[in-house]
Amino acid sequence: METVITGKDCEVKFGLDLPTVIIAERINPTGRKALAEELKQGKLDMVKEDAKAQAQAGAEIIDINVGAVGVDEVDLLPKAVKAVMEVVPNPICIDSSNPKALAAAMEVCPYKVLINSVTGEEKSMEEMMPLVKESGSALVCLACDDAGIPNEVEKRLEIAKKIIDKADSLGIKREDLVFDCLVMTNSTDSNSGKVTLETMRRLTSEYGVATTMGASNISFGMPNRDLLNIHFITMSIINGLCAPITDPLIEGLRPAMRAADFLAGRDPYGMKYITDYRK
Amino acid sequence: METVITGKDCEVKFGLDLPTVIIAERINPTGRKALAEELKQGKLDMVKEDAKAQAQAGAEIIDINVGAVGVDEVDLLPKAVKAVMEVVPNPICIDSSNPKALAAAMEVCPYKVLINSVTGEEKSMEEMMPLVKESGSALVCLACDDAGIPNEVEKRLEIAKKIIDKADSLGIKREDLVFDCLVMTNSTDSNSGKVTLETMRRLTSEYGVATTMGASNISFGMPNRDLLNIHFITMSIINGLCAPITDPLIEGLRPAMRAADFLAGRDPYGMKYITDYRK
Numbered sequence: 265m266e267t268v269i270t271g272k273d274c275e276v277k278f279g280l281d282l283p284t285v286i287i288a289e290r291i292n293p294t295g296r297k298a299l300a301e302e303l304k305q306g307k308l309d310m311v312k313e314d315a316k317a318q319a320q321a322g323a324e325i326i327d328i329n330v331g332a333v334g335v336d337e338v339d340l341l342p343k344a345v346k347a348v349m350e351v352v353p354n355p356i357c358i359d360s361s362n363p364k365a366l367a368a369a370m371e372v373c374p375y376k377v378l379i380n381s382v383t384g385e386e387k388s389m390e391e392m393m394p395l396v397k398e399s400g401s402a403l404v405c406l407a408c409d410d411a412g413i414p415n416e417v418e419k420r421l422e423i424a425k426k427i428i429d430k431a432d433s434l435g436i437k438r439e440d441l442v443f444d445c446l447v448m449t450n451s452t453d454s455n456s457g458k459v460t461l462e463t464m465r466r467l468t469s470e471y472g473v474a475t476t477m478g479a480s481n482i483s484f485g486m487p488n489r490d491l492l493n494i495h496f497i498t499m500s501i502i503n504g505l506c507a508p509i510t511d512p513l514i515e516g517l518r519p520a521m522r523a524a525d526f527l528a529g530r531d532p533y534g535m536k537y538i539t540d541y542r543k
Numbered sequence: 544m545e546t547v548i549t550g551k552d553c554e555v556k557f558g559l560d561l562p563t564v565i566i567a568e569r570i571n572p573t574g575r576k577a578l579a580e581e582l583k584q585g586k587l588d589m590v591k592e593d594a595k596a597q598a599q600a601g602a603e604i605i606d607i608n609v610g611a612v613g614v615d616e617v618d619l620l621p622k623a624v625k626a627v628m629e630v631v632p633n634p635i636c637i638d639s640s641n642p643k644a645l646a647a648a649m650e651v652c653p654y655k656v657l658i659n660s661v662t663g664e665e666k667s668m669e670e671m672m673p674l675v676k677e678s679g680s681a682l683v684c685l686a687c688d689d690a691g692i693p694n695e696v697e698k699r700l701e702i703a704k705k706i707i708d709k710a711d712s713l714g715i716k717r718e719d720l721v722f723d724c725l726v727m728t729n730s731t732d733s734n735s736g737k738v739t740l741e742t743m744r745r746l747t748s749e750y751g752v753a754t755t756m757g758a759s760n761i762s763f764g765m766p767n768r769d770l771l772n773i774h775f776i777t778m779s780i781i782n783g784l785c786a787p788i789t790d791p792l793i794e795g796l797r798p799a800m801r802a803a804d805f806l807a808g809r810d811p812y813g814m815k816y817i818t819d820y821r822k
Contacts, residue, residue, distance in 0.1 A: 454808040461781060482806065486813055487820045488798070495777045495802045502740060502778040519767070523774045527761065529733040534765055541766045 265439045267402055267474040267506070269325060270375040272353035276324045278506040279439075279474055283525045283536055284497075286518075287357050287378070287476060287509040288323035290314045291344070293332035300332040303340060308347040319352040321512040325378065326352065328369075329359035337365035342372040349373065357404070357509075363391040370399050378402045378442065380509075384409035384423035389430050402440040403431075404476055407463065413446050415455075420445060420463045421470075428471060442474045442507065443467055447496075449484040457482055457496060461503045468504030478509045490514050498524040544718045546681055546753045546785070548604060549654040551632035555603045557785040558718075558753055562804045562815055563776075565797075566636050566657070566755060566788040567602035569593045570623070572611035579611040582619060587626040598631040602791040604657065605631065607648075608638035616644035621651040628652065636683070636788075642670040649678050657681045657721065659788075663688035663702035668709050681719040682710075683755055686742065692725050694734075699724060699742045700749075707750060721753045721786065722746055726775075728763040736761055736775060740782045747783030757788045769793050777803040 266279040278285045291314050293300035302310050315326050326348055330340045337360055345356060358369045359380040366379055381404035382392040396403045405427045407413075407420040414420055424443055431441055445463040448456040460482075464475055477500055483492035494517055497508055501524040510517065522540045525531040545558040557564045570593050572579035581589050594605050605627055609619045616639055624635060637648045638659040645658055660683035661671040675682045684706045686692075686699040693699050703722055710720055724742040727735040739761075743754055756779055762771035773796055776787055780803040789796065801819045804810040 450806060450808075451813055454805075454811045457806040458781075458808045486805075487817060488802075491798060491802050492806065495774075495799060496806050498774045498777045499781045499803070499806060502737075502781070519770060520774060523767075523770050524778070526733075526765075527729060527736040527771065527775050527778060529729075529737045532733045534730055538766060 265472050265474070267439050267442060268376065269355035269357075269378050269402055271355040272349065272375070274353055274355070276355050280468055280472065280504055280506060281530060282506070283531050284501055284505060284521050285324040285507045286322065286512045286521075287325040287327050287507050288314075288318035288321075288512050289327055289478070289509045290318055290511055290513070291327060291348070292329040292359065293335075294329075303330050303332050304334040306340065306343075308344055311344050312347050312351045315348040315352050315354075318512050319354050322518055323354070323512040325355045325357050325507065327357040327359050327380065327509055329380075331360055331362075337362045338368050341365040341369040345369045345373050363395060366392075367395055370395070370401065376401060378404060380404040381406050381444065382427065384426050389427065393431060393434050393436060396440070397434050397436050400440075402442055403436070404442050404444055405431075406444050407446055413448065415453075415459060417459055417462045417466065420459075421466055424463075424467055424471075428473070438471075438473060442476050444476050444478070447477055447479060447481040450482050450492075451485040457499070461499055464500060464505060465503040474506040475504055476507045476509055477505055480510065490516070493517075494520045497521060501525060501530070502528045544751050544753070546718050546721060547655065548634035548636075548657050548681060550634035551628065551654070553632055553634070555634050559747055559751065559783055559785060560809060561785070562810050563780055563784060563800050564603040564786045565601065565791045565800075566604040566606050566786050567593075567597035567600075567791050568606055568757070568788045569597055569790055569792070570606060570627070571608040571638065572614075573608075582609050582611050583613040585619065585622075587623055590623050591626050591630045594627040594631045594633075597791050598633050600791040601797055602633070604634045604636050604786065606636040606638050606659065606788055608659075610639055610641075616641045617647050620644040620648040624648045624652050642674060645671075646674055649674070649680065655680060657683060659683040660685050660723065661706065663705050668706065672710060672713050672715060675719070676713050676715050679719075681721055682715070683721050683723055685723045686725055692727065694732075694738060696738055696741045696745065699738070700745055703742075703746055703750075707752070717750070717752060721755050723755050723757070726756055726758060726760040729761050729771075730764040736778070740778055743779060743784060744782040753785040754783055755786045755788055756784055759789065769795070772796075773799045776800060780804060780809070781807045
């Protein structure tokens with residue numbers, strides 16, 4: 265099973281047996297004051313710069329999130345999508361909790377996008393899934409619901425199963441679902457990493473679905489966060505991670521991902537590992 | 544369940560929920576011509592230097608293997624064990640395929656050692672296990688037998704089960720068995736890493752036994768082998784690796800292991816990770 269997202273004259277495939285691809289996370293005002301300020305003023309220069317830098321660093325898919333206080337996402341999200349398409353050909357992940365903003369953004373993009381995201385809440389599934397079905401997009405699915413993010417592997421799997429069943433009933437293809445098993449901070453609960461990894465391992469082995477993950481939560485509050493994030497991605501790759509949402513500019517991330525893909529049997533003969541090494 | 548090995552005024556514990564410990568691999572003439580030459584001449588200067596350097600680099604246990612062509616192991620192995628005990632207090636792993644050499648080496652060491660190794664062959668179990676039982680040592684158990692190293696997870700598990708049953712029947716404690724799930728070269732068979740990791744995951748979750756592993760085979764024939772070895776150890780730590788046999792002088796190995804322990808929930812609140820980081 266392969267998930268395909270398209271851009272200008274290009275497509276990106278990912279799946280359990282394929283090399284890991286990066287969904288670039290930097291176009292997101294959370295924790296980035298300067299970007300939040302620009303977006304509030306309707307400026308998209310930094311968005312364009314981030315798109316270029318991340319594509320240059322090897323990110324395959326560009327996530328676009330403009331959700332800052334004082335921003336009208338329905339107006340700005342389509343503009344940001346257009347701005348990114350002007351400067352890079354990469355496939356796009358449209359990231360918003362506002363269904364109207366997502367619909368408006370999808371209208372300006374002629375390619376197959378990844379929509380970020382739906383949860384197991386009835387309201388969320390009812391809002392997002394028809395949009396995804398109609399447009400033939402792919403969909404990031406979070407293993408949480410009205411009650412929040414469960415601490416137990418079984419409960420996260422139950423929510424994922426509910427989302428799969430709902431998508432099945434609407435005729436959304438299984439390969440267009442991309443599950444986020446959710447990463448919590450490991451410094452406050454040493455079990456957090458294991459719960460995410462075990463959920464991912466079971467979900468992918470039982471349903472064969474693709475996965476994504478925002479790795480960086482794992483290292484919150486700890487020194488040398490990049491080292492922790494890189495090694496958590498390595499552990500995730502052997503447990504079924506397909507397309508992490510991360511910062512491609514992190515030093516050492518790509519060689520580590522290529523190493524992990526090779527070790528996980530997802531890069532036969534290490535062709536990609538060796539090619540990257542020689543660059 | 545915890546495995547305990549002792550040295551002069553010290554003990555080293557390892558197990559599935561504990562931080563990973565290093566069994567230092569450098570005192571081994573395989574692939575080290577200068578060391579092989581010294582050992583042939585009965586010289587132990589390099590053995591002592593290696594012991595000191597590896598203990599200094601943070602290795603908890605020192606493996607001692609003097610098996611080179613032209614060496615009488617029954618004579619030299621006990622001498623090498625004494626030489627190492629003279630310079631470092633660390634617990635020792637005595638490594639030989641010659642049971643007489645192992646018996647002679649155990650006689651000169653007053654501590655609880657790790658014996659490396661037994662296989663699933665009847666002959667090997669009959670030679671090694673009484674020695675281990677009598678001395679109260681711990682034992683490295685290889686998941687292979689007369690027919691070699693199986694490619695299939697199930698078959699490696701069957702051999703491991705046979706060794707566990709035999710040890711049980713002799714009254715050897717389960718915590719004194721340390722399984723090596725065996726690492727083959729990934730560049731010739733992209734499935735090799737996965738087979739080792741899956742064997743380790745199943746063996747540890749089904750029997751709770753401790754594990755060891757010689758990681759470096761995985762990267763044979765590839766560029767930047769240290770990167771591959773480090774990330775394979777990270778993947779192994781989330782799958783139940785307790786005490787890898789490796790070179791503690793590899794740059795970046797220890798911080799990566801501390802990161803992996805923290806992420807795998809084996810270093811509560813990251814105390815060891817943070818302590819090492821501050822050094």
